[in-house]
Amino acid sequence: MLILFTGCAIFLFLVDQIHGIITTIEVLAQSAGINTMYVKTILKIIGIAYIAEFASHISKDAGMGAIAAKVELAGKILILALAVPILTVLIDTVIHMMPVK
Secondary structure, three states, X not given: OHHHHHXXXXXXXXXXXXXXXXXXXXXXXXXXXXXXXXHHHHHHHHHHHHHHHHHHHHHHHOOOHHHHHHHHHHXXXXXXXXXXXXXXXXXXXXXXXXXXX
């Protein structure tokens, strides 16, 4: 319980810094003319990675290595599911850049 409490306390302490970073990234994306949907999706992917890693470490600390492995797998699958639209646009862009013979 102490590990869980400490991890949550650290996360809550860092929320303001995280919000500032996210805001800065969104402003930079808007000024560069990047579709905000892609930026938000990438930020969601990063969030899922951090949360899955945090949950995995807590499970490992509790001596539940099998659950930790399942949490990591679930995080990877969620990340892949969110990345599919971005990968689709990327592949489509590359295909349209290729010269037609």
